[in-house]
Amino acid sequence: xxxxxxxxxxxxxxxxxxxxxxxxxxxxxxxxxxxxxxxxxxxxxxxxxxxxxxxxxxxxxxxxxxxxxxxxxxxxxxxxxxxxxxxxxxxxxxxxxxxxxxxxxxxxxxxxxx
Amino acid sequence: xxxxxxxxxxxxxxxxxxxxxxxxxxxxxxxxxxxxxxxxxxxxxxxxxxxxxxxxxxxxxxxxxxxxxxxxxxxxxxxxxxxxxxxxxxxxxxxxxxxxxxxxxxxxxxxxxx
Numbered sequence: 001x002x003x004x005x006x007x008x009x010x011x012x013x014x015x016x017x018x019x020x021x022x023x024x025x026x027x028x029x030x031x032x033x034x035x036x037x038x039x040x041x042x043x044x045x046x047x048x049x050x051x052x053x054x055x056x057x058x059x060x061x062x063x064x065x066x067x068x069x070x071x072x073x074x075x076x077x078x079x080x081x082x083x084x085x086x087x088x089x090x091x092x093x094x095x096x097x098x099x100x101x102x103x104x105x106x107x108x109x110x111x112x113x114x
Numbered sequence: 115x116x117x118x119x120x121x122x123x124x125x126x127x128x129x130x131x132x133x134x135x136x137x138x139x140x141x142x143x144x145x146x147x148x149x150x151x152x153x154x155x156x157x158x159x160x161x162x163x164x165x166x167x168x169x170x171x172x173x174x175x176x177x178x179x180x181x182x183x184x185x186x187x188x189x190x191x192x193x194x195x196x197x198x199x200x201x202x203x204x205x206x207x208x209x210x211x212x213x214x215x216x217x218x219x220x221x222x223x224x225x226x227x228x
Contacts, residue, residue: 107156
């Protein structure tokens, strides 16, 4: 299994600002995913980070709000833009060979927007 | 509409006894099912999976049962240990199109009492 780290582990931000979350994997991986878990909710897939091309976003998520970069096979960033209190959530990156295969998760970034 | 349902938000069992966590799904296109365990302040950790061609998969103390006709799966932990106390997520996916992403349940919080 891959070892995945995320930075920051938690943050408190003011509304209207942006936060960039980093995800680093200790080995090259095919697929990297970004999830959100809002309080009392299940994990929801935001997007698939594609190396060298634009991310693939799920319904309800757009690039202007959640820009994603993936410059290589071991690193990705997710930016939460123009934050509002509704963006308070845990953001998780995961990796796996494909959608239907086992995914391995980072420790998550706990975000609170005031 | 919740396609993967874990109707019990919490479960409490005695150490040494069996823990049974249940999961129901509505999408008949799902053909791969996974269980993840999550400790506080950590990302989900893969536990066990089962494909729709099987009705049982066992790994040590953990067994997953799949009843396709009832669209129901369950995770059995025998014997339960205090270290098993965590939130358990059920996830499902299909193998084509928009069904390929993992869909998650809300989780069941298991407490194993010494």
